[in-house]
Amino acid sequence: MSSRAEDTPSPRWGTGKPTINDVARLSGVSKKTVSRVINRSPLLNEDTRKRVLEVISELGYVPNPQARALALRTNFLIGLIHDNPNAQMVLNVQQGILEALQGTDFEMIVRPVDRGSAAMLDDVRHFLQRQRLYGVILLPPISENDALARLCDEAGCRYVRMGSAELDDADHMVASNDREAVRAATAYLIEQGHRSIGLIAGPHGFRSATERRQGFEDALAEARIKLPRSLIAEGNYTFASGLAAAEKLLDLSPRPTAIFASNDEMAAAVVHAARQRGVDVPGQLSVIGFDDTPISAHIWPPLTTVRWPIVSMARSAALKLLSGIGESDSEVAEPSMFLSTLVRRASVAPAPNP
Amino acid sequence: MSSRAEDTPSPRWGTGKPTINDVARLSGVSKKTVSRVINRSPLLNEDTRKRVLEVISELGYVPNPQARALALRTNFLIGLIHDNPNAQMVLNVQQGILEALQGTDFEMIVRPVDRGSAAMLDDVRHFLQRQRLYGVILLPPISENDALARLCDEAGCRYVRMGSAELDDADHMVASNDREAVRAATAYLIEQGHRSIGLIAGPHGFRSATERRQGFEDALAEARIKLPRSLIAEGNYTFASGLAAAEKLLDLSPRPTAIFASNDEMAAAVVHAARQRGVDVPGQLSVIGFDDTPISAHIWPPLTTVRWPIVSMARSAALKLLSGIGESDSEVAEPSMFLSTLVRRASVAPAPNP
DNA sequence: TGTCACCTGGAAACCGGTGTCATACAAGTG
DNA sequence: CACTTGTATGACACCGGTTTCCAGGTGACA
Known part of the structure; x- marks a missing residue:
């Protein structure tokens, strides 16, 4: 139809989806009011809220996360940066993080890096700058890299390090003994x-x-x-x-x-x-x-x-991120130190007599 | 300063970052031209492009992915939906996908689901509707669930299934023999x-x-x-x-x-x-x-x-997604069938004589 | 009844990019 | 020379939310 097309990826979404305007029109209120309902603003008439909620569920309206992200200047993404020491551990951490993210608007994106590579820090810097994540979680062993933590600070990106050492900084760290x-x-x-x-x-x-x-x-x-x-x-x-x-x-x-x-x-x-x-x-x-x-x-x-307790630790790390590190309003501090325990199986026996 | 604050997550980004307008102003062109440079539009004077690129690197400008996502109605996210059959396999798949995403604007988000749960399909439906992913990759064993594939279709979400069976549908499937x-x-x-x-x-x-x-x-x-x-x-x-x-x-x-x-x-x-x-x-x-x-x-x-060859299969699955499934302009089709091979180690010996 | 603080909700601006269309100018053409 | 064709660029609306600012309505209180 158009005389010439500029080269862009073809869109796919947004054709049939109801928007906030549809909801507003059908429930006879303004966009702003719908927005208030979505964001659970307390200053809002109960009847209005109900009506809007009805229309929302009737229409199957789901707010567009991209638009929200743009307006709120936050992308609702948590990054997991790891250099795979062990598959099961990474997966347990993912599980823990996702448990914490359950029910929130946040999602997790995963970034494996190569500890050995000289370009590692640049990679991560580039990644942080491009994605502008809400925050990242650093897994051991790479979490022990102080340069990486400084990088996050410079990039203005929240972070929590998981570790196996004493707590240098409980705000940015979850550790086991x-x-x-x-x-x-x-x-x-x-x-x-x-x-x-x-x-x-x-x-x-x-x-x-x-x-x-x-x-x-x-x-x-x-x-x-x-x-x-x-x-x-x-x-x-x-x-x-x-x-x-x-x-x-x-x-x-x-x-x-x-x-x-x-x-x-x-x-x-x-x-x-x-x-x-x-x-x-x-x-x-x-x-x-x-x-x-x-x-x-x-x-x-x-x-x-x-x-x-790696799953719990990861969950706690994610909650720590979400609760706003270093912000005064964190009500209940997430635990930062976790206890490891000995699991006795069959590979130990009394010492043989000489 | 404002008389009262409505409750919203505190923004963090966007304070100091240069925007496309800054780049445009400093290089004496319009936003649109900068956008053209970023998107590598071919109809563009070489000198202009150079000048803009200079300003970009000088400013350290990085385009805001949220804004791009909103305008393009695509969020540059690929989802990995799996129900963990095996940690190493999941991690290998993640590796393969990320290899394919390397150098693109896409990132991977991970979604483990519970195969046993009755709410599984609703969870996934909700997830797809909320996130509006560019596409998803389904891992076995859950990739064998036809209802899940239908769900993706209904939600208007591209998908590729990884499997171990014959190819029912090479457009949506990567398999091993x-x-x-x-x-x-x-x-x-x-x-x-x-x-x-x-x-x-x-x-x-x-x-x-x-x-x-x-x-x-x-x-x-x-x-x-x-x-x-x-x-x-x-x-x-x-x-x-x-x-x-x-x-x-x-x-x-x-x-x-x-x-x-x-x-x-x-x-x-x-x-x-x-x-x-x-x-x-x-x-x-x-x-x-x-x-x-x-x-x-x-x-x-x-x-x-x-x-x-799980890593290769995952990489291929991701490339298949990106190359636009079912769109006529996919030049070179990604391979869809992969060969498995026997690895001989020490657990097999000739049968003992009876 | 008038004044004032307090809710509520609408209009318009904004977030930071991209699409559409119009325009200026150079070159090709009969 | 008028007329098409093509290239390089800009103005402006738009994506779909959120926020600012302001006005109208309400109840409390003097």
């Missing part, structure tokens, strides 16, 4: 008579790794057990790295009688490596992991591990 | 001398379950092996259900010498159950799974399994 949880787990091994306990630490520079390692050392120190350097191996939270670390520990002589791995992937690798060389778990080797991911229950023997 | 892949996997077991092979089927009513079962039966029929009913157990793709099914099969006498499980979770359960009752895998029992999720490589022994 990894150190204490690992101390308790290690103490449990010691209780079972183990004296030669190997540690597969997390990657250098990660707060969670440090916390877990400290918890481990706390327990040994309490029991006055010395920790030779050789009993410490490092992995980067992947199965492959755990395998290498486990092999190193299992080749020691004398072999440790127990190993604490800083996450389940690496603990699974320990079990894997042990089986490969005919070492019986838990008969000759006890193993404890961390995370309580499904794999810990599915392998044989099922892993004793530390469960951290 | 499960049947053939399972046939090949089963044939491999037969090649290894197995004659008594158990099947842990997927849940009744699921297309993927049917396809895989048929592939299994195809292979047996080819080799003229009879399949007694007792060798078929059913699970619902969870570890727990796999455990129950595995126990049933392992308690048979004579015991099957191999088991094909319709996904890795259930295959892992078979290994788990076997170990529990001292049956050696693969010495006394060979196992094959399906999906090639990480657990298949991490348990001992590592599982032989069928890998389907």
Whole structure:
């Protein structure tokens, strides 16, 4: 029909949908009044509200979120920025966030990033500037990156970091007490008579790794057990790295009688490596992991591990965002510290007699 | 300043950001011309374009996506609707979709739903109506729900279903050839001398379950092996259900010498159950799974399994959405059928001599 | 009854882009 | 030279909500 078309994506919505004007006309009030009904303004005649609501449901009117977003200068989107340490964890976090968003107008958009990439910060900056999200949630391990938090500040974007460390800043952080949880787990091994306990630490520079390692050392120190350097191996939270670390520990002589791995992937690798060389778990080797991911229950023997309430933490992080960080009107503060607990399964047995 | 404030969420963006008007003023052209530059309109003087681009980069101008969305009646959001069958799979799909969205203005929002819930369809309907997404991608197993596809049609929302069946409708579907892949996997077991092979089927009513079962039966029929009913157990793709099914099969006498499980979770359960009752895998029992999720490589022994190119499929599904389904101008059709392949690991051995 | 504070609701502006159409100007054409 | 054709640009309405500002109506109170 038109003489020439400029190149634009073809629209699709907005043809048959009723607008706020239709509602206003049919209920005999102004747009503004309808808007007041939608936004639950308290200064509003009860009869008017009812009438408008009737028309709304009759017409099946749904306010256009784009228009709302434009007018309100908020886009009702929460971002989840993560660099996938573990699929189950990411999905649990998504679940927690979505639980918090339930019943609100907010939605979640997901942004995986590449921790290793040099362009990571620029990517995120670009992302934040373009999308102008209401706020973002940062997942460990990338949440430990302070530059990222500064970036959010600069971009004027609210944020909450999930972590496994002490709270530096309760307004922007939700954390679990990894150190204490690992101390308790290690103490449990010691209780079972183990004296030669190997540690597969997390990657250098990660707060969670440090916390877990400290918890481990706390327990040994309490029991006055010395920790030779050789009993410490490092992995980067992947199965492959755990395998290498486990092999190193299992080749020691004398072999440790127990190993604490800083996450389940690496603990699974320990079990894997042990089986490969005919070492019986838990008969000759006890193993404890961390995370309580499904794999810990599915392998044989099922892993004793530390469960951290990741879904609750994520939910709390999202609520914290929505309740307006640092704004004085947040009535009930969301909890910021969560307790992890030891889940006892079959991968731990009393230490064999020498 | 104002005498009274109505209750609205506090805005946060839009205070300091340069707008298209700023760019227009500073480069001495009209808004429309700036808009043309942004949208890469071809009818545009090269010098003007350069000048505007300079001003844009100088100002650090970023177009407001909400305003664009409103004007274009499209919100540049792709929805992923899934009911979590498996964390790794969901995450792989997210990765594939995001790869496809890379460099476009689109973002992905995630919507997990509860397959069991009666309110599921209403939830989704409500979600689609409210968000007015550009399009959605449906993941199995929920993608097999025809009512859901109809819902998308009614809501005027583009969609692509990912599946494991034949293509009913290549415009709206991306699929893998499960049947053939399972046939090949089963044939491999037969090649290894197995004659008594158990099947842990997927849940009744699921297309993927049917396809895989048929592939299994195809292979047996080819080799003229009879399949007694007792060798078929059913699970619902969870570890727990796999455990129950595995126990049933392992308690048979004579015991099957191999088991094909319709996904890795259930295959892992078979290994788990076997170990529990001292049956050696693969010495006394060979196992094959399906999906090639990480657990298949991490348990001992590592599982032989069928890998389907889920990331590529998801990427293709997203590209299919973006390229405008059913619109005549889609130049190169996205591939719709993907081939799954057998990954041979240590869980299969030749059948023991009776 | 007059004054005033307090609700309520309408008109118009606004959020920040894009579409339509008109216009100015250059080049091609018979 | 008048007339079409085509290119580059601008004015202005519009997307569908929200907000500002103001006026009319109401009840309380002197």
